[in-house]
Amino acid sequence: MNTKANWLGITLKNPILLAPLTLISHKRIEEHVNYYERASKSGVGAIIVESLVPIEYGKSDISFTQNDLLPIESGLSKNQFMSFALLGAPYPNILSIKYGISLIKEICKQVTEVPIIGSLIGNFGEEHDVIAAAEMMAKAGIKGLELNFSCPNIMALCGEEEKDKINLIYRHTPSLSLVKSIKKHTGLGIALKLIPGCMPSSLDSNIFRYIDGITYSNAHLGIVPPSIESPPFGSPFKRGFNWSYSGIYGPFERLLTYEVLVKIKKDPIYKDTKLSIVGGLVEEKHIVESLLLGTDTVQISSAILWKGFKFVSSAVAFLEAFMQKNGFASLDDFRGQSLNYIDSCATNLKEYEYCGAEKPHNQLQTVTITSKCIKCYKCLGMCCLALYQDENNTVRVKKDLCSGCGWCQIICPVEAIVRES
Numbered sequence: 001m002n003t004k005a006n007w008l009g010i011t012l013k014n015p016i017l018l019a020p021l022t023l024i025s026h027k028r029i030e031e032h033v034n035y036y037e038r039a040s041k042s043g044v045g046a047i048i049v050e051s052l053v054p055i056e057y058g059k060s061d062i063s064f065t066q067n068d069l070l071p072i073e074s075g076l077s078k079n080q081f082m083s084f085a086l087l088g089a090p091y092p093n094i095l096s097i098k099y100g101i102s103l104i105k106e107i108c109k110q111v112t113e114v115p116i117i118g119s120l121i122g123n124f125g126e127e128h129d130v131i132a133a134a135e136m137m138a139k140a141g142i143k144g145l146e147l148n149f150s151c152p153n154i155m156a157l158c159g160e161e162e163k164d165k166i167n168l169i170y171r172h173t174p175s176l177s178l179v180k181s182i183k184k185h186t187g188l189g190i191a192l193k194l195i196p197g198c199m200p201s202s203l204d205s206n207i208f209r210y211i212d213g214i215t216y217s218n219a220h221l222g223i224v225p226p227s228i229e230s231p232p233f234g235s236p237f238k239r240g241f242n243w244s245y246s247g248i249y250g251p252f253e254r255l256l257t258y259e260v261l262v263k264i265k266k267d268p269i270y271k272d273t274k275l276s277i278v279g280g281l282v283e284e285k286h287i288v289e290s291l292l293l294g295t296d297t298v299q300i301s302s303a304i305l306w307k308g309f310k311f312v313s314s315a316v317a318f319l320e321a322f323m324q325k326n327g328f329a330s331l332d333d334f335r336g337q338s339l340n341y342i343d344s345c346a347t348n349l350k351e352y353e354y355c356g357a358e359k360p361h362n363q364l365q366t367v368t369i370t371s372k373c374i375k376c377y378k379c380l381g382m383c384c385l386a387l388y389q390d391e392n393n394t395v396r397v398k399k400d401l402c403s404g405c406g407w408c409q410i411i412c413p414v415e416a417i418v419r420e421s
């Protein structure tokens with residue numbers, strides 16, 4: 001069985017990439033490199049190093065720590081993780097160019113088991129700064145480059161009010177000249193990391209001649225709900241803004257990630273575009289689902305914070321077991337297979353239309369209540385007109401009102417409700 005995948009022209013032992021993940025706490029370069037050494041032993045197909053900012057900006061002193069910083073692989077409980085995922089990480093240490101290049105040099109020297117891919121913030125700094133940074137990264141030894149146009153923190157920082165204050169140059173999407181120059185000067189395989197709001201159709205189509213793949217999606221910027229305690233109902237944070245810095249990531253993102261993946265895979269224009277997806281893939285089976293929906297590679301990020309590097313080996317084992325069980329010799333044997341069952345949202349929804357507007361009612365399935373019923377009446381608590389209690393307190397179904405939606409089956413604690421044609 002062969003789990004090999006190709007990304008940015010590099011052959012990987014499997015399609016699971018460590019997503020760029022700016023460490024929340026680290027002190028010295030040795031500790032930083034050590035993290036990547038451990039990552040390389042986890043079984044990942046490739047490592048994408050956390051993003052570099054192409055200029056000296058912000059806290060270039062990476063000894064910056066805070067008492068409440070969360071350690072990497074913190075072994076957070078599920079509940080802790082959920083609040084972390086919703087409210088964002090504490091301010092991460094953005095890597096400015098000088099420290100970033102020395103870090104990449106060390107990583108490429110010491111971590112040799114898996115390909116090292118660099119990540120560079122593309123929407124920040126003058127174009128020539130970004131090109132120069134990419135060149136330095138290539139010289140430092142990276143095997144491919146992800147140009148990051150998806151960082152929620154940069155987007156929040158570069159919001160209209162902030163932009164003037166800190167005089168940032170901000171571009172939302174890459175220009176053709178930027179991508180072309182980076183390709184010319186580095187010769188590396190290039191992926192663009194984009195947010196779902198920036199679909200390929202919004203880019204200059206010539207850009208596709210110079211890139212080797214697209215990475216969707218990322219941690220989205222969320223709005224933290226306003227405080228409703230007292231006027232003027234502003235931000236609940238003392239810092240004064242509602243943007244959720246560090247975005248919203250983890251399990252909340254997965255369905256959105258799949259939506260973007262399917263949209264692109266279904267569009268014949270992009271049939272040859274290689275895709276990597278990231279966002280919400282936090283269980284082993286999510287890797288298989290993503291491949292079935294047509295991605296070339298997957299990236300994991302929150303799962304590492306939440307479950308540690310051991311998640312990678314169990315995800316690889318799960319993928320292998322899935323392939324073995326179904327007799328797949330390579331990823332190509334099943335990649336994209338599930339796309340055949342997603343015609344379009346509209347076609348799928350027709351199947352579920354209330355009371356079967358598209359089909360004669362007698363062709364629809366309904367449900368029936370069996371003798372397993374324990375009369376807990378949970379099903380009657382739902383807003384369904386088809387269910388009622390007869391004079392003997394038995395639950396009955398009015399077949400002509402039942403659309404066969406199946407919600408009562410989900411709610412019934414003892415599987416007393418079954419389908420009938």
Ligand SMILES: Cc1cc2nc3c(=O)[nH]c(=O)nc-3n(C[C@H](O)[C@H](O)[C@H](O)COP(=O)(O)O)c2cc1C
Pocket residue numbers: 019020021022023024050051052089092119148151193217218219249250251253278279280281282299300301302303
């Ligand atoms: C603490 C933290 C730091 C991150 N740093 C980066 C980064 O440097 N570059 C980048 O492209 N994405 C970064 N991301 C985004 C991840 O690569 C990933 O796209 C996002 O977390 C969604 O995936 P997930 O749901 O698996 O977490 C970071 C995410 C987290 C949680």
Ligand code: SF4
Pocket residue numbers: 369372373374375376377378379380395411412413414415416417
């Ligand atoms: S939820 Fe199930 S067990 Fe409870 S009343 Fe309805 S059919 Fe009976």
Ligand code: SF4
Pocket residue numbers: 366367384385386387397401402403404405406407408409
């Ligand atoms: S299948 Fe749907 S419509 Fe029919 S009884 Fe159950 S909840 Fe009501």
